[in-house]
Structures are given as structure tokens and as C-alpha cells.
Amino acid sequence: MKTVSELGERALIERITARLSFPPWVIVGPGDDAAVLAPERGSLEVLTTDAQVEAVHFDRRFVPPDAIGHRALAVNLSDLAAMGARPRAALLSLVLPDAMEADAIDGMLDGLLALAAAHRVSLVGGNISRSPGPLVIDVTAIGAVGPRRVLTRAGARPGDDVYVTGTIGDGLAGLKSLQSKVGVRRAEARYLRPEPRVRAGMLLGRNRAATACVDLSDGLADGVRRLAEASHVGILLDGEALPIPEDVREWHLAQGRDPVMAALAGGDDYELLFTSPKRFAGRMRSARSSLGDLPITRIGVVTKGHRVSVSAGGRERDVPEGFQHFT
Amino acid sequence: MKTVSELGERALIERITARLSFPPWVIVGPGDDAAVLAPERGSLEVLTTDAQVEAVHFDRRFVPPDAIGHRALAVNLSDLAAMGARPRAALLSLVLPDAMEADAIDGMLDGLLALAAAHRVSLVGGNISRSPGPLVIDVTAIGAVGPRRVLTRAGARPGDDVYVTGTIGDGLAGLKSLQSKVGVRRAEARYLRPEPRVRAGMLLGRNRAATACVDLSDGLADGVRRLAEASHVGILLDGEALPIPEDVREWHLAQGRDPVMAALAGGDDYELLFTSPKRFAGRMRSARSSLGDLPITRIGVVTKGHRVSVSAGGRERDVPEGFQHFT
Numbered sequence: 001m002k003t004v005s006e007l008g009e010r011a012l013i014e015r016i017t018a019r020l021s022f023p024p025w026v027i028v029g030p031g032d033d034a035a036v037l038a039p040e041r042g043s044l045e046v047l048t049t050d051a052q053v054e055a056v057h058f059d060r061r062f063v064p065p066d067a068i069g070h071r072a073l074a075v076n077l078s079d080l081a082a083m084g085a086r087p088r089a090a091l092l093s094l095v096l097p098d099a100m101e102a103d104a105i106d107g108m109l110d111g112l113l114a115l116a117a118a119h120r121v122s123l124v125g126g127n128i129s130r131s132p133g134p135l136v137i138d139v140t141a142i143g144a145v146g147p148r149r150v151l152t153r154a155g156a157r158p159g160d161d162v163y164v165t166g167t168i169g170d171g172l173a174g175l176k177s178l179q180s181k182v183g184v185r186r187a188e189a190r191y192l193r194p195e196p197r198v199r200a201g202m203l204l205g206r207n208r209a210a211t212a213c214v215d216l217s218d219g220l221a222d223g224v225r226r227l228a229e230a231s232h233v234g235i236l237l238d239g240e241a242l243p244i245p246e247d248v249r250e251w252h253l254a255q256g257r258d259p260v261m262a263a264l265a266g267g268d269d270y271e272l273l274f275t276s277p278k279r280f281a282g283r284m285r286s287a288r289s290s291l292g293d294l295p296i297t298r299i300g301v302v303t304k305g306h307r308v309s310v311s312a313g314g315r316e317r318d319v320p321e322g323f324q325h326f327t
Numbered sequence: 328m329k330t331v332s333e334l335g336e337r338a339l340i341e342r343i344t345a346r347l348s349f350p351p352w353v354i355v356g357p358g359d360d361a362a363v364l365a366p367e368r369g370s371l372e373v374l375t376t377d378a379q380v381e382a383v384h385f386d387r388r389f390v391p392p393d394a395i396g397h398r399a400l401a402v403n404l405s406d407l408a409a410m411g412a413r414p415r416a417a418l419l420s421l422v423l424p425d426a427m428e429a430d431a432i433d434g435m436l437d438g439l440l441a442l443a444a445a446h447r448v449s450l451v452g453g454n455i456s457r458s459p460g461p462l463v464i465d466v467t468a469i470g471a472v473g474p475r476r477v478l479t480r481a482g483a484r485p486g487d488d489v490y491v492t493g494t495i496g497d498g499l500a501g502l503k504s505l506q507s508k509v510g511v512r513r514a515e516a517r518y519l520r521p522e523p524r525v526r527a528g529m530l531l532g533r534n535r536a537a538t539a540c541v542d543l544s545d546g547l548a549d550g551v552r553r554l555a556e557a558s559h560v561g562i563l564l565d566g567e568a569l570p571i572p573e574d575v576r577e578w579h580l581a582q583g584r585d586p587v588m589a590a591l592a593g594g595d596d597y598e599l600l601f602t603s604p605k606r607f608a609g610r611m612r613s614a615r616s617s618l619g620d621l622p623i624t625r626i627g628v629v630t631k632g633h634r635v636s637v638s639a640g641g642r643e644r645d646v647p648e649g650f651q652h653f654t
Contacts, residue, residue: 033409034375048361049418082360091376133460140467
């Protein structure tokens, strides 16, 4: 099997572009100086970029190439989902170690392109560079959203209910299980191939059920704090309502950890946290029924002031500061 | 002076966003899950991404932080220019070594934001990650172009003249001078802070003077080959017409190198190579006069067939394969 350094940049690019196909709104795809897209009429453009860095965001010893590719796109689609946007296109910037094998590149593309196809995202351009160090996959995702459908972090009002999609805790439990076999086996798949809540975000934006929304890539504590800060409100979470899977809860207890505090601190869940006032109950019902079996759980309430706290076992505690890179 | 690891991700992001301001078409800027932009009415979106990697694209021992930031944006604006696009916005993805000092980040932003301001580009979002290895700066640039104003590499026809903006050779000569003091001092500034030909690209697209265009980031040989390939034509360059600065020419001769072959092989010039048929002489005159003192030099002609060659000293030679990463 050839390494990227033996193949060379052009052969690598051809290997990738040969797999792509494009809808008519891609006026110029890969292979020119830049991509050219026809915008969606009447929509705003939504743009986000997020890099996955080897040994920081993933460990190649237990994250297979297709999961690296899947995750690199998923984290970006999750950001678009949190804005209520429909994803359209992506750019892929690869920074590759010389010794990486072409097989591994193909595997990354398998994962990335499968997720892209599932969400009708076109890979319209990118760039390949050498890395004297770690593998870096930097994806830019481009979406569209109607002018009055944008979800931001800033619209929550006191009295709104706080909801979360899916479940909380599989990201951390899956990672630990892969790292040291002490987590929850079932959760490994969710860590490796998180499902961005694209449809939920779009529905909540379109039927205007949500007043504010954020994704939970850096954990529940971080998401709750960011939403509260942007909206200039407080939030009181009901720790007992958090949708923590039963096996994850038991694992934390067996390790002597409080499952609620662990769920707040964990990350890599890629669920959406959003707020909705009681008077939007009809819109919420309609969003729920469109989303089928994706759980949507009420986990708290927006309050006046700025306190971000969680109640559990009759006690109210401050939500810890979220995860930060570099600290 | 604090390092990035001491400052932490949030403080770093605040340090950057505090310096930004936004035009009204930036609906949501940095600080939410994604940026939201109002598209330019009647225009197509143009998107490109390019990473600058430490020890591959630049050497921190002689490239100061502001030049790193300038170059990271310049290479992307050069790609937009080659499409005839007007740059509007950029996303910045930083992958930072723990020990990097906040001063150096500020310096990079100085360079990037000064160039952004000169071209009215808004930094609308981004991402900061840790690097266990080199510094990586990945920029995505977003531009707009009228539907019938797009320049691609694919429109050259036999008989078209081949032109280049500016001069060729300062990128390589400046790099060598910085590396080992054997290049051309004057050229160092052009290597460190290349001026992307944004205005030239826009003018050539708007008045439809050019039939095809490519930027020369990977060197003249690469650019000529790519344009010929995309247009399914050959190109015959006139080696004696290449706009090589006199001091660069003398330096190559003193080193025993053929200045023409050196100019073809070099890189980092960020000029535009484009084609224009003789019947567009009026449009070319008008573009030239709008561009003031930017030289535009005829350096060859588009031919039938597929040969890409250069004539000099009465001899015709094949243009060498352009630079490739990984080889």
C-alpha cells in the first residue's frame, strides 16, 4: 500500500475527486482555484469551520479512518443544525503525515462521504498539505437558512423550558470504553459516529418552536452556560430529568462518580440544547411528531438573573465551567 | 507573556473577536455555533480553503507572526482573485502549539486583519484547537461573483494570448534570501507579504477581458500546465518575455541557473496567469488602465494540441512538471 508521500498531491486529489458527484447548483466544483455555488434563493448563508486534530480530538489507535472522516464532518453539521440551517456543501482541508497510507485516506473519505450523502452535502473543494506532525482534518460546512428561521444562542427568555435532543453521556462513556475498556461498550459506536441533529435543528427553526439553540460538542455544562450567557438569562436544570442512558448511569456510580455531574462535564455528544416557551407547546408537539423516535427531553427552565445551576437530590449546585481546550 | 495554554481557549477567542467589526450583511458573527451572512443579491458564492503549515509553508525562525497571518489570508484571496470574485468574508481555523505566546497570536492577527481590512474582508468565524505539533493556520475565504463574470481555468482557446500580472521570481528569491542570505534582499518583503491580485481578477472578470485564469501559488510551470489541461489546449511561452526582475535574473545567473527555468519552477508568487484573445484588445486596454502601474505582460500564446513548452534562445523545451506537495 502506497503512502501519501509516494502517491503525491495530484494523485491524492484525483483519488478523492473521482468519487464525487454534484447537483446543478455547484457551478464550479473541485479542480479550479475555488468552488462556485449558486446560492439558495431567499436564504441566508451559514458557515462554520472545525478542525479535528490527531492526539487532541481523536486517537488513531482506536478511532478507525472512516470514523475520523465521519466525525470531522459531523461536528460541523452539528454546528449548522444548531443554527437551524440545512447543510449544502463542505470544503475539506487535509494536513497529512508523509507516512500515512492511501488506504487510510480512502477510509476517511468513506466515512465523510457516507455522512455527506445521508445529508445531501456536496464536497465542493478543499486542499491537501503535508504535516510534519499530527493528522489534521479541517472541514468548513456551508448551509442555508430562511431569514426568519435562524436559531441563535441569544433568544431564550425567563420562563422558557429547556430541552435536549437524544441522550447525554455516550460520548464520554464510549471514549473511555475505547481508551481503557472501563466505559460502556454500547456507547462506543455513538462516540465514533455521532449523528448530527440536522433534521431536528431544521424543524425547530422552520416551525419556530425554539427561541434559542446550541450544540453540545463541548459538553452540556458548556452548552448551558453559553446559551445562558448569550441570552442574558439564568438556567436551572433538573438533574433528575437528564436523559442519561441507564448503562452510563450505572457505570458512573460504579466508578464512584455522580452521574449528573459527569453528564454535565462530558463532551462529544453532539445533541442540541434549546429553549421553548410554554405557549409554543403546539409547535413543539408538531416538531416531536415529525422527529419520530428521537427523544426530546425537558431538562430545565430559563430563569431571571445569571445563575446557571442544577438541582438534584434536593440540592441546587452551580453548573461547573465547561471544557476548554488549553486548560 | 502568557502562552496559549495559560490563556485558555475562551480568552484567546475573546482576544480575537474584540478586534473585529462587521458590516450589516453579517447577520450572526463569531460567538454562535456558526456565522450567518446575507448573500449578495444576484451573485454566486465563491469558496476556497488553504492551510499554512509550520515547517512546510513557513519557517517561524524568519517569518514573523504578522507575515504568517498575512500569507494565510493572501493565499486564499489569490484563489478568489483567480475566479474573478470579490472577497467578502473569511473563517479562521487555528491549530496552536501549547507553548505559543499570546504575542505571536496577536501578531498573526495584526497581519491577517490588516490585509482583510485592505480588501474589506470580514472575519466572521473560526475555531481554535490545540496542536501537539506544528502551528497550522487554515483559512476559508468566501467571495461573490456575477453569474457571467466567473473566471475558470477552462476557457482558453488556441490563438489567445497568455498574460501574467506583476513579476515572477520574487517568491523564491525572497525565501532563499531569508533562509540563507543567498537570494535577493529586495524580494524578501514580497515573499513575506505577497499582494493578492484581487483587483486585477475582479476587473478581468467584470469586463470579460480574460477567457481563463489561474493563480500562480504553486509556480508558473504548475499554473500554465493546469490552465492548459483544464482548457484542453497547449501553451507556448516566450521565455524571453517573462517579467523576471533584473536582480532575480542576475542572482540565478550567478548561481549557474537558467533564469527562465528557475522562474518556471519557483513558487509563492501569487500572480494571475490569464488568457485573452486578440479581439478583446479593447477590454485589455481598459483593464490595464484601471490597474494603474500593475504590470501585465504578454508571455505566450495558446496553441492547438496539448504541448506546454517554452521557447528561449532559439530552443523550445517542455515546461517542467509543477511543484507538488509530498514529492
